[in-house]
Amino acid sequence: MTDLALHNYFRSSTSVRVRAALNLKGLAFDYIPLSLLKGEQASAAHLVLNPSGLVPTLVTPQGALPQSLAILEWLDEVHPEPSLLPADPWGRARVRSLAHIVALDIHPVNNLRILKHLETEFGADANAKAAWFRKWASAGMGALEIRLSSEPETGDFCHKNKVGLADLCLYAQVINNARFDVDMAPYPTIRRIHENCLAVPALRDAAPEFQPDAS
Ligand SMILES: N[C@@H](CCC(=O)N[C@@H](CS)C(=O)NCC(=O)O)C(=O)O
The missing domain is CATH 1.20.1050.10 (Glutathione S-transferase Yfyf (Class Pi); Chain A, domain 2)
Structure with a gap:
């Protein structure tokens, strides 16, 4: 178990973005697969975490965070190195x-x-x-x-x-x-x-x- 769980799908490009950021920052995470082909992104259990019924969702100690760009920016603020955004x-x-x-x-x-x-x-x-x-x-x-x-x-x-x-x-x-x-x-x-x-x-x-x- 780690502090972070990424509910995602291997072929989802929004999931690729987040996995790459977690890897860049050296953050361990639990990989929770949801099959988009089986519609698992819209299961009752996942809708509680992400009412849009989409992946990725990053579950953090503070709560579930949907939306890949918001996840990337949150990761960057909490774990600034290496930064994903320039200083200026x-x-x-x-x-x-x-x-x-x-x-x-x-x-x-x-x-x-x-x-x-x-x-x-x-x-x-x-x-x-x-x-x-x-x-x-x-x-x-x-x-x-x-x-x-x-x-x-x-x-x-x-x-x-x-x-x-x-x-x-x-x-x-x-x-x-x-x-x-x-x-x-x-x-x-x-x-x-x-x-x-x-x-x-x-x-x-x-x-x-x-x-x-x-x-
Ligand atoms: N704006 C969202 C988009 C998320 C999104 O559309 N994810 C796709 C996979 S890349 C998905 O879950 N698709 C499932 C569907 O369309 O039912 C984000 O950036 O996280």
């Missing part, structure tokens, strides 16, 4: 702004429940759902690529040469994109940063294939 206000705003392209523009419209709704209410088949995913992933990736390739603060990672909040979102999204065959050729800067993320053990270890519920 402009840097912090820039990193959040990059992270939001993934977390607020791309992810919500491509979430499982949206794809399921397209199928049940509008008859979308697997090809149509994948095309939908690619449409919104590409829109966000395109904006992210322009920002990262043109802004002087971009370095080995999204902001200079240190892994941060935006990298966690980028890293998890690129993994997710592969499942839907998003063409990454137009995004060389994102691909370069993703490669750099893969070289960081804390991030690599957070990848879906290394999680206990992956098999």
Whole structure:
């Protein structure tokens, strides 16, 4: 038993973000798997922790905390090293702004429940759902690529040469994109940063294939 329990799913990109942050900060946590395929995120037991019926939820000594971005910022405040946000206000705003392209523009419209709704209410088949995913992933990736390739603060990672909040979102999204065959050729800067993320053990270890519920 540890102080922290992460209710999550191996393939969930929002869960990848949080696992990567916990690993980066060297924090032990109990891994509580919830199968999204079986709908366990909407079980009565999990709804008590997270009324949205989504993962991840981090259970802490102070209570349950849903929402991956809030979890990341809470972890960063309670365990400041290594920091996920730059020290200066402009840097912090820039990193959040990059992270939001993934977390607020791309992810919500491509979430499982949206794809399921397209199928049940509008008859979308697997090809149509994948095309939908690619449409919104590409829109966000395109904006992210322009920002990262043109802004002087971009370095080995999204902001200079240190892994941060935006990298966690980028890293998890690129993994997710592969499942839907998003063409990454137009995004060389994102691909370069993703490669750099893969070289960081804390991030690599957070990848879906290394999680206990992956098999
Ligand atoms: N804004 C939430 C989104 C969480 C979310 O959508 N999680 C997905 C997995 S990546 C989920 O639980 N999907 C289940 C569903 O759509 O039913 C966060 O960042 O934590």
